[in-house]
Amino acid sequence: MTQRTGTTVASRRIAVTAVALLTAALVAGCDDKPEAAPPDPKQELLAAVPTAEDAAFRFTTSDTSGDVSGVVDPVNRGMDIDTVTKDKEFTLEMSFRMVESRTWMKVNFKGAQDIQKLMKLPTKWMELDPTKIEGPDALPSYEGTDPGNVEVIIRAATDVQAGEGGTYTGVVDLSAQPELVDALEGVAPLGDVVEPIPFTAVVAPDGNLNSFTLQIPAAGKQKASEYVVEYFDFGNAPEIVAFTDDEAQSAPTAAYELLNG
Numbered sequence: 493m494t495q496r497t498g499t500t501v502a503s504r505r506i507a508v509t510a511v512a513l514l515t516a517a518l519v520a521g522c523d524d525k526p527e528a529a530p531p532d533p534k535q536e537l538l539a540a541v542p543t544a545e546d547a548a549f550r551f552t553t554s555d556t557s558g559d560v561s562g563v564v565d566p567v568n569r570g571m572d573i574d575t576v577t578k579d580k581e582f583t584l585e586m587s588f589r590m591v592e593s594r595t596w597m598k599v600n601f602k603g604a605q606d607i608q609k610l611m612k613l614p615t616k617w618m619e620l621d622p623t624k625i626e627g628p629d630a631l632p633s634y635e636g637t638d639p640g641n642v643e644v645i646i647r648a649a650t651d652v653q654a655g656e657g658g659t660y661t662g663v664v665d666l667s668a669q670p671e672l673v674d675a676l677e678g679v680a681p682l683g684d685v686v687e688p689i690p691f692t693a694v695v696a697p698d699g700n701l702n703s704f705t706l707q708i709p710a711a712g713k714q715k716a717s718e719y720v721v722e723y724f725d726f727g728n729a730p731e732i733v734a735f736t737d738d739e740a741q742s743a744p745t746a747a748y749e750l751l752n753g
Contacts (some may be wrong), residue, residue: 556717650662661690689708703723705718
């Protein structure tokens with residue numbers, strides 16, 4: 493049997509027309525959907541702050557009082573902190589290790605070893621007894637994955653803008669967030685600053701916050717300065733675990749005298 497070509501052509505034409513109509517309907521349906529809201533730079537920046545889900549990483553903080561560096565290990569709820577305090581006669585290096593509720597300390601007086609001997613301070617790690625520490629802030633402990641308190645600053649920020657290359661800018665208005673001064677006491681020297689404080693931040697390609705710089709203006713006798721926080725080496729920093737009895741000793745009285753002032 494010979495099939496009429498007219499029927500074949502018509503069938504194809506109908507099929508093509510149906511497909512075209514269906515495609516148009518689908519496109520129209522897609523167009524009817526509301527457009528997705530643009531990303532919120534502030535939320536993007538908050539999402540980049542380290543959390544308990546992150547691998548171990550290194551950090552540094554820097555302000556007019558000095559520099560602090562260390563490692564945070566969220567998995568083991570551990571943290572290493574190294575501080576350096578310079579005096580005319582010597583440099584005091586103090587290191588702390590916190591694993592959950594336990595804390596160890598190591599002290600080194602560079603340039604004045606006689607002081608360490610006179611104070612009867614050992615050069616190895618010492619485990620501290622919290623009950624022998626005076627004051628709630630004298631003994632550092634593991635308090636989370638954001639040692640620079642960047643999250644609390646970002647949450648108080650306004651006019652957060654995203655730039656190129658993972659950069660962000662914004663301002664913090666202390667007059668609208670007076671509790672921020674207390675929250676950052678001992679971390680960022682905000683002093684009597686009342687005007688909005690600008691900041692810059694950089695998020696690395698892996699999505700982790702790499703740096704945060706708070707540009708603190710001059711106020712009274714306080715000169716303009718910067719508070720800088722850096723988080724880096726995610727997944728490459730060493731894990732933080734408790735010391736064994738061979739690696740550390742109980743802290744002597746001299747250690748508590750140093751901490752309690």
